[in-house]
Amino acid sequence: MSSPKNPSDLSGVELEGEVAALRGEVSELKLLVAALRDEMARLKGLKPRPAIKPSGMEKASEPPRGGKRGKRRGRGKVTPRVAVETEVLRVTPPPGSQFKGYEPYQVQDLVLTARVVRYRRERWLTPEGATIVAPLPGGIRGHFGPELRRFVLMQYHLGQVTVERLVTQLQAFGVSISKRHVMRLLIDRQDDFLAEDREVLRAGLQTAAWITVDDTGARHRGSNAVCTQIGNDSFTWFGTTGSKSRLNFLELLRADHTDYVVNDAALDYMREHALASPIMRQLAGHPQRHFASPAAWHIISSSSASPRCG
DSSP, rough: OHHHHHHHGGGGHHHHHHHHHHHHHHHHHHHHHHHHHHHHHHTTTOOOOOOOOOSSSSHHOOOOOTSSSOOOOOOOOOSSSSSSOOOOOOOOOTTTOOOOOOOOOOOOOOOOOOOOOOOOOOOETTTTSSEEOOOOOOTTTTTTTTHHHHHHHIIIIIIIOOOOHHHHHHHHHHHOOOHHHHHHHTTOOHHHHHHHHHHHHHHHHHHOOOOEEEEEEEEEEEEEEEEEEOOOOOOEEEEEEOOOOOOHHHHHHHHTTTOOEOHHHHHHHHHHHHOOHHHHEEEHOOOOESSHHHHHHHHHHHHHHSSSSS
């Protein structure tokens, strides 16, 4: 083996060739080391290296092919989802100037301020002695309007703002409110939201061709609980319960329905899963097929499971 030449004696072309050759050898050695590590991991019973795909960031940053650089795209047109107010800004031009119309310039802003309304409700006394008072506008809960309630619900549920910070925010806006009042706005009379949540699950289960489910541990009211997700590409529903058992999951799929029905589909499912023949005969021959509540169903199901049933 000949001794290596002194790099200072090599020309530029020769140096480039030496560097290219060394890079090739280094690449081959890296591949050999990786293969040996994989073989050692296989012999030791370890997991192989994960196959990580290259990131697409480099490809996205490359100029377009064909030698032409693409035009830089500017910011798209902003279309606000609220009513647009128009305000004319005037200027004093020099004498002899010609008016050329207006140049539009749109600005979005946000106004957060407290608003107090004192309603003077008419009060009438009927000939029968009854008192009639004009009703309050819709959406008012206690002494707080619908916009304040909407803000509290949005900040708490979407913004993950704590109750203490909510109180600080509202008081900074000028609203006279306490922590107890905020808690009432979050808790009291939320039946509309519960009904909407239930209807979303029912509509999704009735129209979905397929669903996915998943559950994970979660803290709820200071205790360990389970958050279950049911949904597909069209809807998503979340429910928090204290159990992740199969029975609990089946109860969630019932979407708050409390009745039980023993029909042909249920009997076929029981036969498919090899339910005991005596129980099958009693359920199939029972005169009652619809049970309005879990208590009524448990009575017949417990009697069907009893050894005295024949």
